[in-house]
Amino acid sequence: MMDNREYILRHRGEDVRVLALRGAEAGVDVPYCLCQIEAWQKARVKLPRWAATDGILFPPRLNMEQCSSQWAAEYKARQVERLLPRGRASMADLTGGLGVDFSFLAPLFRSATYVERDPGLCEAALHNLPLLGAAHARVECAAAEDFLKATGCHDLIYLDPSRRDGTGRKVVALHDCSPDVQALAGTLRARARLVMVKLSPMLDISHTLAALPDVREVHVVSVEGECRELLLALAPGEASPVYRCANLGRTPQYFSTSGRHARPRVAPRPARFLYEPNASILKAGVQDALCARCGVEKLHPFSHLFTSEVLCGDFPGRRFRIEGVSACGKRELKTFLRDVRQANLAVRNFPSTVAALRKQWRLAEGGDIYLFATTLADGSHALVRCSRV
DSSP: OOOHHHHHHHHTTSOHHHHHHTOOOTTOOHHHHHHHHHHHHHHHHHOHHHHTSTTOOOOOHHHHHHSOOHHHHHHHHHHHHHHOOSOOOEEEETTOTTOHHHHHHGGGSSEEEEEESOHHHHHHHHHHHHHTTOTTOEEEESOHHHHHHHOOOEEEEEEOOBOBOTTSOBOOSGGGSBSOHHHHHHHHHHHEEEEEEEEOTTSOHHHHHHHSSOEEEEEEEEETTEEEEEEEEEOSOOSSOEEEEEEESSSOEEEEESOSOOOOOBOSSOOSEEEEEOHHHHHHTOGGGHHHHHTOEESSTTTOOEEESSOOTTOSEEEEEEEEEEEOSHHHHHHHTTTOSBOEEEEESOSSOHHHHHHHHTOBSOSSOEEEEEEOTTSOEEEEEEEEO
């Protein structure tokens, strides 16, 4: 007779919808197995280390959707190693959840405590953490606020406040998340050398910094071009935080700067190459610092597109070769677009939308041509045609 484990191993490469139609099998909890198979299939992409570890128990779908990717978890571990190069005796994760971030952070410390108020997640953590190299971890089923009152000092306290209210609806405001980091900020700083907080990328960074004291570093983390996390490191340090932008994935990109007030250089006209900063840099609001760092100039102070005569091969974003530039008059565009039926179209600081321009110019999506509708230094509107570099 087949058991749950054998069923999962035999069928985990199959479509769970097809498996569900087959009905019950003797000795097998099919609904449970289908949940495990579906989660494992997602983990193959999002958490390959977990998917490759035999015996992992996966929690409900919502936790899989909300957890960090392996790329993001590994990034956090590298930052902790850099910020705490010595004396990593103990850490506590106050919002353990699925345990992804904890499983990468815990091995850096001699003592590690996973805190979670959901008994089901605690049970899964007790099972999974030894399999993931964190056999020394202690699991405590408690609310973050209660644990914080009773605990001593740690080298690191990490938390990822829940962004859902009691009814399951998503929330964004810092004080609406649970636990309320803003209310706990003083206690957190008193209990740890370093506090690391993962927040929604939807938060306004300036408002968040005004609400939280002692933010030493602001990390904006993207995965394959999509902004996924705002990560704050709280510790005594400079009055102005360092901004660190990471675009993780197959070809990672990193950029850091000490402020958001760099003075941009503006090009009188587009040169040979065009650049579009990645999502992390735009979210952090540090794109103007690229001028001095990368030897590029902006097309316009508010266009957030850059240009240069010489290719900047390590620009943190997308790089293009400019094939042509047109004014936006009807006659000029008719000539400029006469051979273009399909293109990747983007609008930057331009008084129209992608949908409206596609309809007006009868352009299909995709292809090898890239068009940027934007504003130039003299205030004129232009369409820039490019190819990827």
